[in-house]
Amino acid sequence: MIGSVIGLLGVGLTVWATVHVADDGDKGTPDSKPTVSAPSPTVQSSADDAPQEQEQTSPTPSTAPSFQAPADSYAVVYKDRKVGISYGGFDVGTLDLDKPRAQEIQGGDYQTMKRDAKAEGKVLEPDLLYYTDDLAELLIEDGRTAVQTDTAPPTEPQQCAADAEAGGFDAIQMYEWPLDVGSGFCVITDQGNVVRLQITRFVGGDRSLARNPDRIEFNATMWRPSQS
Numbered sequence: 001m002i003g004s005v006i007g008l009l010g011v012g013l014t015v016w017a018t019v020h021v022a023d024d025g026d027k028g029t030p031d032s033k034p035t036v037s038a039p040s041p042t043v044q045s046s047a048d049d050a051p052q053e054q055e056q057t058s059p060t061p062s063t064a065p066s067f068q069a070p071a072d073s074y075a076v077v078y079k080d081r082k083v084g085i086s087y088g089g090f091d092v093g094t095l096d097l098d099k100p101r102a103q104e105i106q107g108g109d110y111q112t113m114k115r116d117a118k119a120e121g122k123v124l125e126p127d128l129l130y131y132t133d134d135l136a137e138l139l140i141e142d143g144r145t146a147v148q149t150d151t152a153p154p155t156e157p158q159q160c161a162a163d164a165e166a167g168g169f170d171a172i173q174m175y176e177w178p179l180d181v182g183s184g185f186c187v188i189t190d191q192g193n194v195v196r197l198q199i200t201r202f203v204g205g206d207r208s209l210a211r212n213p214d215r216i217e218f219n220a221t222m223w224r225p226s227q228s
Contacts, residue, residue: 070157070158070161070162070165070194071158071161071225071226072158072226073225074158074194074223074224074225075223075224076221076222076223077193077222077223077224078220078222079221080219080220080221081219081220081221081222082200082217082218082219083095083097083100083102083197083218083220084102084215084216084217084218085102085129085130085138085215085216086102086104086130086215087136087174087212087213087214087215088104088105088107088130088131089131089132090107090131090132091105091106091107091131092104092105092106092107092110092130092131093129093130094110094126094128094129094130095126095127095128095129095130096125096127097127097128097189097193097195097197097222098125098127098190098191098222099125100220100222107131110124118142123141123142123143123190124142125190126141127140127141127144127187127189127190128140128141128187129141130174130216135173135175136173136174136175136212137171138171138172138216139170139171139172140169140171140187141190144187144188144189144190145164145167145168145169145187145188146167146169146185146186146188147163147164147166147167147168147169147186148167148169148172148179148183148185149163149183149184149185149186150180150183151182151183152182152183152184152198153183153184153185153186153196153197154186154196155196155221157194157196157223160186160194160195160196160223161186161188161194164186164187164188164194167186169185174212174213174216175210175211176210177207177210177212177213179199179216180199181199181201181202182198182199183198183199184196184197184199184218185197192224192225193222193223193224194222194223194224195220195221195222195223196220196221196222197218197219198218198220199216199217200217200218201217202215203215203217
């Protein structure tokens with residue numbers, strides 16, 4: 001009887017020891033806990049840090065504006081900017097005053113662009129053209145109004161706009177050298193902006209031989225009508 005009790009106690013002690021050791025082993029195993037990694041700052045980037053993709057725009061025709069009376073107030077977009085237009089010959093020298101940007105475009109390509117724009121009821125971006133049709137001409141593109149001045153153009157946007165509205169300038173034959181340094185234009189662009197152009201220099205050509213200048217350079221100021 002006593003032997004049986006001792007035997008049972010021995011078995012119980014063995015089982016308790018086994019369970020106790022197993023519990024201590026589970027508590028001491030580091031792999032039993034899940035690991036949490038903090039987000040790496042080099043992986044995530046904010047919108048400010050990410051490269052900004054610039055929208056690519058190609059020159060496209062714009063809707064022809066409906067011209068209105070000069071606005072009460074204007075904001076200066078650029079002032080005393082040096083711009084110029086080069087003689088294209090049978091190619092077309094162009095000057096877009098809204099950007100501003102000068103380009104030379106093949107004559108056939110320009111005429112195709114113009115026909116396509118007209119079919120869509122739109123106008124092309126360039127405001128001034130300089131090329132040969134029959135003779136070398138400096139002219140404004142459709143959808144603009146302008147005035148040519150023999151003296152310095154008005155420096156106030158309201159007066160410049162009013163003169164351009166009533167000016168009726170269309171084209172001028174440059175082989176005759178009808179323009180002088182200091183004279184110029186007021187132009188209302190296809191975007192409705194008002195531009196003062198004063199001639200600063202003629203490059204190339206020969207007035208005495210009736211050879212038109214290769215390039216006409218201007219001092220340009222543009223105003224945008226303020227929103228009412």
